[in-house]
Amino acid sequence: MSFLPLLLTGGGAIAVLGSWALYMGSVPSGRVPPRPVGHIIAQAVGMALAITGMAQVVTTPTLPIGLPSAALAGPALTMGGLFLFLLTQRKTPLGKLRVAVGDPMLPFSATTRDGEAFHSDQLRGQRVLFKFFRGHW
Amino acid sequence: MNDQLAAHGVRIVALSKDTVEQVRYHYDRDRLDALLLSDADLTVIRQYGVEHHKAMEFSIGRFQLFGVPLALVPTVKTMAIPTTLLLDEHGVVQWIDQADDYRLRSDVDRVLQAVCDVFGPPAR
Numbered sequence: 001m002s003f004l005p006l007l008l009t010g011g012g013a014i015a016v017l018g019s020w021a022l023y024m025g026s027v028p029s030g031r032v033p034p035r036p037v038g039h040i041i042a043q044a045v046g047m048a049l050a051i052t053g054m055a056q057v058v059t060t061p062t063l064p065i066g067l068p069s070a071a072l073a074g075p076a077l078t079m080g081g082l083f084l085f086l087l088t089q090r091k092t093p094l095g096k097l098r099v100a101v102g103d104p105m106l107p108f109s110a111t112t113r114d115g116e117a118f119h120s121d122q123l124r125g126q127r128v129l130f131k132f133f134r135g136h137w
Numbered sequence: 138m139n140d141q142l143a144a145h146g147v148r149i150v151a152l153s154k155d156t157v158e159q160v161r162y163h164y165d166r167d168r169l170d171a172l173l174l175s176d177a178d179l180t181v182i183r184q185y186g187v188e189h190h191k192a193m194e195f196s197i198g199r200f201q202l203f204g205v206p207l208a209l210v211p212t213v214k215t216m217a218i219p220t221t222l223l224l225d226e227h228g229v230v231q232w233i234d235q236a237d238d239y240r241l242r243s244d245v246d247r248v249l250q251a252v253c254d255v256f257g258p259p260a261r
Contacts, residue, residue, distance in 0.1 A: 129147050136155050
């Protein structure tokens with residue numbers, strides 16, 4: 001009984017999920033790599049290993065090897081595909097910002113984390129780093 | 138960076154489309170030293186022209202078992218384009234940074250350099 005399919009799909013899962021873990025670990029500190037070439041390679045290699053392993057399972061199917069191989073190939077292929085797809089969606093449209101350097105800020109109202117009304121007048125007299133961010137996603 | 142900004146008398150105000158509950162959760166989880174604001178109906182985001190119509194968002198949706206999430210469902214949502222404005226004491230925009238890649242935040246060194254360029258060296 002050959003363990004090669006298990007090794008291939010296992011290696012694929014490790015490559016894909018390891019890359020995910022390293023990438024997500026860089027998010028909180030804001031140190032995400034601008035060009036994640038290493039991650040792209042790891043994801044692609046991981047998916048290729050998973051596909052190769054599953055091809056081996058299909059050509060010489062054995063249940064004790066096939067089932068765990070499929071269990072490893074599934075996450076490798078889905079998470080790898082998701083990672084690569086998300087990278088294709090990373091570009092955001094720009095060019096419609098309604099203030100420029102030298103303009104006064106636009107007065108606005110919002111809500112604080114305590115549910116209280118907030119108005120930009122409360123920032124009068126203060127130096128402010130005003131950040132728009134995506135929030136929960 | 139907060140300490141360095143405080144040395145220049147700069148306060149951080151961060152706004153997103155999060156609901157008040159999500160803002161509170163974010164603040165409690167990350168213990169942020171910033172004023173977090175909720176703009177759940179995107180009024181301010183649209184007012185400033187930083188709306189991203191086709192941003193990808195992931196939610197648990199109906200795929201959960203006894204409260205345990207089983208899958209993430211991707212949906213297209215509207216949210217803010219990551220944008221940073223540096224405002225002086227008079228409320229005038231002195232510096233703008235906007236990312237064309239939603240993964241990348243404003244580089245810390247670039248922000249601090251901008252603060253120094255605009256406001257001079259930190260007060261001792």
